[in-house]
Amino acid sequence: xxxxxxxxxxxxxxxxxxxxxxxxxxxxxxxxxxxxxxxxxxxxxxxxxxxxxxxxxxxxxxxxxxxxxxxxxxxxxxxxxxxxxxxxxxxxxxxxxxxxxxxxxxxxxxxxxxxxxxxxxxxxxxxxxxxxxxxxxxxxxxxxxxx
Numbered sequence: 001x002x003x004x005x006x007x008x009x010x011x012x013x014x015x016x017x018x019x020x021x022x023x024x025x026x027x028x029x030x031x032x033x034x035x036x037x038x039x040x041x042x043x044x045x046x047x048x049x050x051x052x053x054x055x056x057x058x059x060x061x062x063x064x065x066x067x068x069x070x071x072x073x074x075x076x077x078x079x080x081x082x083x084x085x086x087x088x089x090x091x092x093x094x095x096x097x098x099x100x101x102x103x104x105x106x107x108x109x110x111x112x113x114x115x116x117x118x119x120x121x122x123x124x125x126x127x128x129x130x131x132x133x134x135x136x137x138x139x140x141x142x143x144x145x146x147x
Contacts, residue, residue, distance in 0.1 A: 007051035
């Protein structure tokens with residue numbers, strides 16, 4: 001069973017570790033921040049009140065960081081991928097919002113398919129010159145359908 005809750009400051013290490021794990025296990029993703037910087041970034045997002053974590057069986061399985069209508073991050077620990085954690089996090093955020101947008105990398109076909117499955121559509125692509133990684137990216141947006 002997946003339990004969602006607001007992140008606490010004490011979650012920063014585990015949230016940062018999930019970020020680091022993604023970078024470490026994704027061949028096309030450059031490491032531009034240290035693992036300590038990943039934890040500091042996680043702590044900053046938590047301090048802003050943006051982070052919801054997903055727990056299952058006592059483990060932090062994933063997290064989402066949303067700043068208003070901007071989905072800043074959604075990551076699932078490798079051991080928990082494909083088990084509904086990402087869908088639970090995104091569904092929770094969609095219930096609280098009427099619209100949402102995000103950026104993902106063009107190379108991240110799995111993320112693009114996930115977001116499209118959840119009602120997002122592509123609005124633009126860039127060459128990546130404006131992001132830290134300098135990787136081509138894509139903007140996806142979601143709008144709640146009128147009742």
